[in-house]
Amino acid sequence: MTANLLVLGGTTEASALAQALADRGVRACLSYAGRTQTPRAQPLPIRIGGFGGPDGLAQYLRENAITHLVDATHPFAAQMSGHAVLAAAATNVPLLAFERPAWRAEPDDSWHDVPDMAGAVAALRGPAERVFLALGRMHLAAFAAQPQHTYLLRLVDAPTAPLPLPNAHAIIARGPFDIQGDIALMKAHRITKLVAKNAGGHGAAAKIAAARALRLPIVMIARPAIAPRPTADSVDQVLAWLGHGASPRGV
Ligand code: 3Y8
Numbered sequence: 304m305t306a307n308l309l310v311l312g313g314t315t316e317a318s319a320l321a322q323a324l325a326d327r328g329v330r331a332c333l334s335y336a337g338r339t340q341t342p343r344a345q346p347l348p349i350r351i352g353g354f355g356g357p358d359g360l361a362q363y364l365r366e367n368a369i370t371h372l373v374d375a376t377h378p379f380a381a382q383m384s385g386h387a388v389l390a391a392a393a394t395n396v397p398l399l400a401f402e403r404p405a406w407r408a409e410p411d412d413s414w415h416d417v418p419d420m421a422g423a424v425a426a427l428r429g430p431a432e433r434v435f436l437a438l439g440r441m442h443l444a445a446f447a448a449q450p451q452h453t454y455l456l457r458l459v460d461a462p463t464a465p466l467p468l469p470n471a472h473a474i475i476a477r478g479p480f481d482i483q484g485d486i487a488l489m490k491a492h493r494i495t496k497l498v499a500k501n502a503g504g505h506g507a508a509a510k511i512a513a514a515r516a517l518r519l520p521i522v523m524i525a526r527p528a529i530a531p532r533p534t535a536d537s538v539d540q541v542l543a544w545l546g547h548g549a550s551p552r553g554v
């Protein structure tokens with residue numbers, strides 16, 4: 304059977320997989336939700352936009368004769384991942400989640416682990432600080448419950464509406480980021496605390512290493528639970544699952 308993949312993308316891992324699949328001439332399409340204005344150019348055909356829930360995804364799989372579904376979305380894209388489990392089961396299309404391991408605190412780190420976004424908001428109770436809220440755009444409004452802080456925000460696209468936080472400065476930047484750049488950024492803004500999702504991977508890790516270098520405390524948001532599914536944590540494991548040898552680029 305000739306493979307015909309649908310890769311749910313939006314991460315560094317998805318981009319690395321897309322390159323490996325293109326290098327091997329594997330027929331595949333990379334899917335984006337349409338959260339950003341100009342997603343990174345890819346070496347595979349892309350599609351942009353939701354499917355219309357799990358049934359919509361199942362219909363897409365059938366109509367496009369998809370043979371394999373790879374969920375390479377971000378660990379916090381829990382709804383998409385849940386829909387992928389349901390649609391794969393409904394259509395008997397094999398599913399593999401390509402996900403990166405969570406970050407782990409090192410001995411001298413000062414992490415305040417919280418279970419979810421509400422926990423992160425609660426963790427910011429207390430006197431005014433200078434907080435680097437490196438969560439993107441979608442969850443900013445929740446932090447209006449802690450207006451006493453001065454916030455540094457990093458967004459992929461320029462905001463189209465006023466920011467929901469009274470004292471906030473937004474920089475517009477798309478990762479992956481680098482440690483020296485994030486150290487300089489946090490120093491320039493006299494950051495005293497970082498709030499981050501436990502995204503894992505390399506593309507968002509710079510700020511964690513930068514906070515470590517500056518000995519700053521981190522409010523670390525744990526990943527949401529996702530229904531059980533087979534997982535891989537490297538491009539080569541995905542290629543092996545597809546019946547291909549290791550990628551020629553060793554990615
Ligand atoms: C639309 C696709 C690639 C993928 C690159 C990774 C790395 C750089 C770091 C910080 C944290 C954050 C955010 C982040 C990173 C990678 C990866 C990653 C974090 C793009 C992209 C899409 C998105 C969506 C966007 C969210 C936001 C989250 C910014 C493309 C660039 C904070 C997550 O404005 C918005 O609506 C943005 C929304 C979901 C989280 C949020 O709640 O706001 N990602 N990010 C995907 C789609 O449409 O399907 O534009 O090219 C992809 C990447 N962002 O190919 O190299 O793999 O994680 N993305 C977090 O991790 O906390 C930034 O500033 O340090």
Ligand code: NAP
Pocket residue numbers: 311312313314334335336338351352353354355356357359360375376377379380381382383384386439500
């Ligand atoms: P989510 O909350 O899990 O999904 C919400 C809805 O968005 C899904 O039900 C689906 O709509 C649509 N969707 C999500 N990902 C999609 C994809 N790759 N292709 C097509 N439709 C998709 O997702 P999210 O957290 O908003 O993340 C959206 C995208 O940003 C994903 O590609 C993810 O990998 C990327 N991303 C997210 C984060 C983050 O922090 N959440 C970080 C980096 C990158 P329907 O129900 O209509 O199908």
